[in-house]
Amino acid sequence: MKAVVHVGQAGMEGLSVREMEVLQPKAGEVRVKLKTAGLNHRDLFVLVRHKPTDPPLIIGSDGAGVVDAVGEGVTGVLVGDEVVINPSLGWLEKTDAPPEGFEILGLPFHGTFAEQVVISAVNVAPKPEHLSWEEAGVLSLAALTAYRALFTQGQLREGMKVLIPGIGSGVATFLLQFAKAAGAAVYVTSRSAEKCQKALELGADKAFDSNGDWEQELGGEKVDLVIECVGAATFNKSLKQLRPGGTVVTFGASAGDVVELNLRDFFYGQFRLFGTTMGSGEEYKEMLDFITKHQIKPVIDSIYPLEQYKEALNRMENAQQLGKIGFYI
Amino acid sequence: MKAVVHVGQAGMEGLSVREMEVLQPKAGEVRVKLKTAGLNHRDLFVLVRHKPTDPPLIIGSDGAGVVDAVGEGVTGVLVGDEVVINPSLGWLEKTDAPPEGFEILGLPFHGTFAEQVVISAVNVAPKPEHLSWEEAGVLSLAALTAYRALFTQGQLREGMKVLIPGIGSGVATFLLQFAKAAGAAVYVTSRSAEKCQKALELGADKAFDSNGDWEQELGGEKVDLVIECVGAATFNKSLKQLRPGGTVVTFGASAGDVVELNLRDFFYGQFRLFGTTMGSGEEYKEMLDFITKHQIKPVIDSIYPLEQYKEALNRMENAQQLGKIGFYI
Numbered sequence: 001m002k003a004v005v006h007v008g009q010a011g012m013e014g015l016s017v018r019e020m021e022v023l024q025p026k027a028g029e030v031r032v033k034l035k036t037a038g039l040n041h042r043d044l045f046v047l048v049r050h051k052p053t054d055p056p057l058i059i060g061s062d063g064a065g066v067v068d069a070v071g072e073g074v075t076g077v078l079v080g081d082e083v084v085i086n087p088s089l090g091w092l093e094k095t096d097a098p099p100e101g102f103e104i105l106g107l108p109f110h111g112t113f114a115e116q117v118v119i120s121a122v123n124v125a126p127k128p129e130h131l132s133w134e135e136a137g138v139l140s141l142a143a144l145t146a147y148r149a150l151f152t153q154g155q156l157r158e159g160m161k162v163l164i165p166g167i168g169s170g171v172a173t174f175l176l177q178f179a180k181a182a183g184a185a186v187y188v189t190s191r192s193a194e195k196c197q198k199a200l201e202l203g204a205d206k207a208f209d210s211n212g213d214w215e216q217e218l219g220g221e222k223v224d225l226v227i228e229c230v231g232a233a234t235f236n237k238s239l240k241q242l243r244p245g246g247t248v249v250t251f252g253a254s255a256g257d258v259v260e261l262n263l264r265d266f267f268y269g270q271f272r273l274f275g276t277t278m279g280s281g282e283e284y285k286e287m288l289d290f291i292t293k294h295q296i297k298p299v300i301d302s303i304y305p306l307e308q309y310k311e312a313l314n315r316m317e318n319a320q321q322l323g324k325i326g327f328y329i
Numbered sequence: 330m331k332a333v334v335h336v337g338q339a340g341m342e343g344l345s346v347r348e349m350e351v352l353q354p355k356a357g358e359v360r361v362k363l364k365t366a367g368l369n370h371r372d373l374f375v376l377v378r379h380k381p382t383d384p385p386l387i388i389g390s391d392g393a394g395v396v397d398a399v400g401e402g403v404t405g406v407l408v409g410d411e412v413v414i415n416p417s418l419g420w421l422e423k424t425d426a427p428p429e430g431f432e433i434l435g436l437p438f439h440g441t442f443a444e445q446v447v448i449s450a451v452n453v454a455p456k457p458e459h460l461s462w463e464e465a466g467v468l469s470l471a472a473l474t475a476y477r478a479l480f481t482q483g484q485l486r487e488g489m490k491v492l493i494p495g496i497g498s499g500v501a502t503f504l505l506q507f508a509k510a511a512g513a514a515v516y517v518t519s520r521s522a523e524k525c526q527k528a529l530e531l532g533a534d535k536a537f538d539s540n541g542d543w544e545q546e547l548g549g550e551k552v553d554l555v556i557e558c559v560g561a562a563t564f565n566k567s568l569k570q571l572r573p574g575g576t577v578v579t580f581g582a583s584a585g586d587v588v589e590l591n592l593r594d595f596f597y598g599q600f601r602l603f604g605t606t607m608g609s610g611e612e613y614k615e616m617l618d619f620i621t622k623h624q625i626k627p628v629i630d631s632i633y634p635l636e637q638y639k640e641a642l643n644r645m646e647n648a649q650q651l652g653k654i655g656f657y658i
């Protein structure tokens with residue numbers, strides 16, 4: 001089968017489309033014939049983390065398709081089922097951290113940028129009927145991350161005010177959609193006027209320049225919750241917008257890992273900071289129920305043929321997208 | 330009446346024992362004739378925050394005594410009642426942050442280093458019977474801070490492992506006693522071998538040098554909760570001892586306000602950081618019930634005559650104490 005494979009040299013130079021062996025599902029596993037796949041920032045990191053001496057690896061965490069083989073002992077999943085893939089491996093219940101052995105599909109195990117993928121049967125779920133194949137293929141990792149960040153960690157409730165700095169990423173657009181659906185007021189920032197405009201069309205209550213004066217933009221209004229995935233460039237600006245007792249949830253640091261935190265301001269503000277990553281199987285199911293109830297569809301930036309993986313990865317690396325980038329398999 | 334009053338010059342130079350007017354309780358207030366009072370770090374900060382141009386101020390947040398006058402409309406408090414004073418003014422319910430107008434007794438309102446204090450009737454509670462006057466006088470601010478940090482914010486439960494860096498302060502000794510009473514394993518650090526020894530006598534499971542190698546001291550064991558009141562000197566060492574999904578509660582930064590926080594380590598660890606201060610009236614009542622149920626008594630470092638306030642303040646400023654410093658009025 002055809003697949004996007006990383007081997008040897010770190011980075012995009014080590015990537016190529018190759019023929020790989022079609023695997024058989026073992027006990028408890030299923031094989032999915034993929035129709036679409038989705039790109040995540042993680043796929044860029046994987047190209048660095050996967051070592052030159054490691055065996056060839058099919059990258060990719062997100063995908064959707066049709067079950068075409070079922071291993072021994074699998075119940076509740078049948079050949080022909082239309083499914084989405086939950087890339088959270090070995091983390092079933094909603095706990096405060098993943099258990100030992102937790103991995104994300106696409107490193108160290110073969111991922112979804114391929115005609116077929118073999119995965120545990122607990123990691124497939126019926127494709128939501130309101131989603132197209134393109135939408136289903138780009139859903140999982142970002143939507144699950146957004147869901148855990150907002151609801152499990154951020155404890156978002158109707159009427160709360162949420163600030164989302166950096167609205168470009170796939171996760172950020174889910175955050176905006178989910179928070180609006182939950183009845184929150186949502187404020188977003190971006191360095192791009194075009195992305196601000198798009199966010200307003202998606203329902204954001206305010207959208208303003210990341211480099212501007214946030215306090216002025218918010219008219220001095222404080223927020224209950226900030227979902228912070230930018231990092232050093234915005235972290236302390238984010239903290240300044242919090243009401244006393246407010247919460248920051250952080251899961252990304254593309255603009256710098258290390259921040260200066262003033263503990264005294266933090267504890268006088270009775271602030272809360274929660275680190276989060278992707279979520280558990282339990283949260284994945286809750287997320288699917290949530291998007292079905294609210295008929296939420298992923299915002300798609302662009303869908304490429306799998307062979308054009310370089311164009312897609314470059315678009316993401318240069319932060320040109322608003323919403324998700326996907327592939328036709 | 331006699332009182333320790335700050336006026337004019339910032340710092341201890343502005344302090345003296347003076348005659349002050351005895352006030353009458355207004356509607357909803359009571360007057361307490363104090364038997365004992367307690368010293369807190371806050372009293373040192375107050376000497377700087379209270380401006381030379383402000384009117385003279387009686388300092389002090391903690392105290393215990395006998396009600397000697399009751400204002401109009403007060404129910405449930407009678408002249409002759411033996412009471413402890415809750416210095417948390419205007420914060421009644423257990424919320425994520427204090428409401429507007431919250432103040433701590435002793436700035437801007439006259440405090441407890443005096444023969445009498447006038448205070449809202451909701452800020453006195455029956456003196457726990459198992460406490461001496463000395464113990465009751467030094468209880469409130471530190472025990473309430475420790476209670477909120479451990480239980481409201483840290484969500485401490487039986488069987489958890491708790492690390493308390495810097496065991497010298499009054500709050501830290503309450504943290505140790507409360508956490509042990511709740512069935513946790515408690516590890517503490519101090520730069521003083523004597524304080525480590527005292528902590529072991531108070532029930533700490535491990536006590537080791539703050540300047541040592543914590544990972545080695547803990548044998549690689551990770552903790553569920555760190556209560557961090559030291560600040561920059563220990564903050565990142567504290568984070569390193571946390572299990573994935575673990576919590577740090579911070580309420581002090583005597584050894585530096587600003588820390589470098591690595592966001593990526595923080596969110597991959599799914600860590601949680603809670604800022605906290607003193608607590609609400611609701612938490613004060615819970616704390617009194619808790620110490621009564623477990624028959625917990627404050628660890629007393631020393632009790633001075635009120636006239637020796639300088640010796641007492643110096644002892645605290647030089648971090649010589651283990652446990653609470655108090656005054657006979």
